[in-house]
Amino acid sequence: MSEAAPAPARAPLSDQVMIDMQGVHKWYGAFHVLKDINLTVHKGERIVICGPSGSGKSTTIRCINHLEEYQRGQIVVDGQALTNDVKQIERIRREVGMVFQHFNLFPHLTVLENCTLAPIWVRKLPRQEAEEIAMRYLKRVKIPEQAGKYPGQLSGGQQQRVAIARSLCMNPKIMLFDEPTSALDPEMIKEVLDTMVALAEDGMTMLCVTHEMGFAKTIAHRVIFMDGGEIIEQNSPQEFFSNPRSDRTKLFLSQILRH
């Protein structure tokens, strides 16, 4: 991927804490899916989460915008404690953008309408202003010419870029990515990763579940390895890839770096 592009500056980080997860546990019925997750993310920090399938990566980041409930521990997002209060949850979700593996664009709305929906109905912006913002972000993800089309008429890579633009239109402080390139054909992965790198260069706080290790090396401040619902290891990308500490990390890296 973009080896040629200069790596965005990784230091110094602001000491403002954007996400603080303390002792988070979650169960699906009797199944203990998250075990004592502790994670602090600073403003402008970029974190890549990796780990085998079923290790709880998605569940972890979905707790941050309360798409999943958790039973123990606490999460503070941008200074606001995540409670079960619906209004509070909606307030936090406005500040946290999320990009899904399967894009989840709204198929009955045009690309532009996908992008203006939340600004109009949640942020209460006038339509015209929302459209201006949407066009600005569609330009940034390099598909302004598709604004009038429906998602079903776009390629996977284009759809994922629209999904990123849709989130950005809410002007979020944090972006969560859940395997944004896993459902894409190989030739489309780069266009989405490039979009994410550009976002990183602008200083966005990002949590990204991905197995694109080149991407992790280029932009991440920290790589987190999860297995069995636990954070096994976290380190800077250099240390993480060249000098993994646990056996499970070594095994995982040997498996995904082989191909």
Added chain:
Amino acid sequence: MAEPHVPHPDLPPPASAVGALGWLRRNLFSSPLNIALTALALYLLVTLIPPLLRWALLDATWSGEDRAACRVNSGACWTFIRVHFDQFLYGFYPEAQRWRVNAVVLFLIFGAVPLFLRSVPDSLKLRWGLGLLLAFPVVAFLLLRGGLGLPVVDTSSWGGLLLTLVIAGVGMTAALPLGVLLALGRRSDMPAIQTLCVTFIEFWRGVPLITVLFMSSVMLPLFLPAGMNFDKLLRALIGVTLFQAAYMAEVVRGGLQAIPKGQIEAAAALGLGYWKSMLLIVLPQALKLVIPGIVNTFIALFKDTSLVLIIGLFDLMNIVHNATTNPEWLGFSTEGYVFAAAVYWLFCFGMSRYSQKLEKRLHTGHKR
């Protein structure tokens, strides 16, 4: 050096696959069984169509004012329909006031025109449609029922196609939103609401409409305090609406189930609350998916309105039936029922065609 690739040219399809002959061969004569069926169908058409045409058109009577006119020809006596036509349309609505019914119909037609114009943008259509949905019932009620200076026409004298359309129209416009609410309630996380909706749906689906109508007209007054007696038509309307809402709820629920969870999650992640995500994201998609089911329910409702004859309302079916038992016009029930069937068919077929057009227009490319 690599050899340049020469693309294979596009060739026309073989002659047997296209054109009229190709069509005939594929659809009518593709196998011995198909040939036999084609022959049988031809035979039936040849034996059935000419006598039908003779009865309905060639030997039919159109003129005259009484049954004597129909003695000459052996075919249908459309005079019967012509003489009763206004009654079939308006029932016993006073003749001098029938302009009010026409005014309601005109109001609806002109009000609805913008909804069918391609040049009107969808967002305006939506607002216009909602406005019409709010304004029309008020205007229609005031005009039909009277008041505000207009003489009151009691609902007991409403009848014919007018009454059929009133029951069907109210039933459809009330049953759809109620059904949507019931369907949402049935999928709610809150056990109390869920139980309530399931009970309601299963109760109304479990009883025949006839029973509902009987209960509304015979049994309900027994439970109401003496002196409190509300309109028979209103009671029938409530019965029909609740009954159809239960069916509608299940149709809509089918659509809700087909919407991937990711849609709701994406809406939630953007900060949309429950009602906004339902109204803006889930329902537009779910309702579009179940247009055929909704229209199916509408068509069933339209035809079921004819059951109100058992509680003594003179809808189209009952008023035609009533006219055929008129001693001066005995013996023309075939014409009467053919006419009634034709009117019902026309409306139901119209709804079906409109829904197909709507489905095509709302199609926004293939889904992932």
